[in-house]
Amino acid sequence: GPKVLQIPSHQIIDMGQMVTLNCDPVSNHLYFYWYKQILGQQMEFLVNFYNGKVMEKSKLFKDQFSVERPDGSYFTLKIQPTALEDSAVYFCASSSGQGSNERLFFGHGTKLSVL
Amino acid sequence: GQQVQQSPASLVLQEGENAELQCNFSSTATQLQWFYQSPGGSLVSLLSNPSGTKHTGRLTSTTVTKERRSSLHISSSQTTDSGTYLCAIEGNSNNRIFFGDGTQLVVKP
Numbered sequence: 463g464p465k466v467l468q469i470p471s472h473q474i475i476d477m478g479q480m481v482t483l484n485c486d487p488v489s490n491h492l493y494f495y496w497y498k499q500i501l502g503q504q505m506e507f508l509v510n511f512y513n514g515k516v517m518e519k520s521k522l523f524k525d526q527f528s529v530e531r532p533d534g535s536y537f538t539l540k541i542q543p544t545a546l547e548d549s550a551v552y553f554c555a556s557s558s559g560q561g562s563n564e565r566l567f568f569g570h571g572t573k574l575s576v577l
Numbered sequence: 578g579q580q581v582q583q584s585p586a587s588l589v590l591q592e593g594e595n596a597e598l599q600c601n602f603s604s605t606a607t608q609l610q611w612f613y614q615s616p617g618g619s620l621v622s623l624l625s626n627p628s629g630t631k632h633t634g635r636l637t638s639t640t641v642t643k644e645r646r647s648s649l650h651i652s653s654s655q656t657t658d659s660g661t662y663l664c665a666i667e668g669n670s671n672n673r674i675f676f677g678d679g680t681q682l683v684v685k686p
Binding site for chain 1: 608610622663665677678679
């Protein structure tokens with residue numbers, strides 16, 4: 463079936479550095495999402511993105527976060543600078559549209575460890 | 578925002594037994610998905626079922642929209658079914674999905 467790929471699967475970084483998480487969404491999908499899950503806690507919405515713009519973001523989407531998808535390339539989540547509390551697994555998702563029959567496809571997640 | 582409650586929080590079964598997982602949500606859902614999260618953390622979409630009953634393999638989901646609940650039935654459980662099962666609801670705006678806390682399933686041989 464359709465797959466969302468996330469690269470890398472694990473990233474270790476020093477606090478204060480910049481990190482970019484990459485997502486290769488399903489090829490014909492138009493809507494893109496990032497979710498964050500701290501170990502042992504609930505998965506939480508960060509942001510969704512359509513037509514080159516952020517449509518909605520949660521309070522977890524701090525000023526240090528940014529997303530983009532230059533044409534034909536990865537959908538990225540950039541954190542600059544990173545903080546210890548950014549350590550989590552970040553899940554990317556994509557969908558072809560919005561509505562009750564549209565299904566989100568998730569990647570396997572990127573585990574970010576901020577030291 | 579949307580509240581999603583899952584029960585039970587954890588479940589231990591012997592291989593071959595059936596599992597029944599519940600999801601209740603606080604307001605109208607336009608979309609509902611069941612996910613499996615492996616012990617390693619990766620996420621797999623199992624079923625998309627905003628209303629009615631759907632089957633795939635050993636999985637059956639029944640969603641009663643007006644009662645704001647959904648169930649996931651796993652028949653003839655296997656040890657490889659062990660992991661966390663997440664219910665996720667989409668409300669009325671922008672495909673924003675709310676996840677429950679999950680049911681942690683352990684299937685013993």
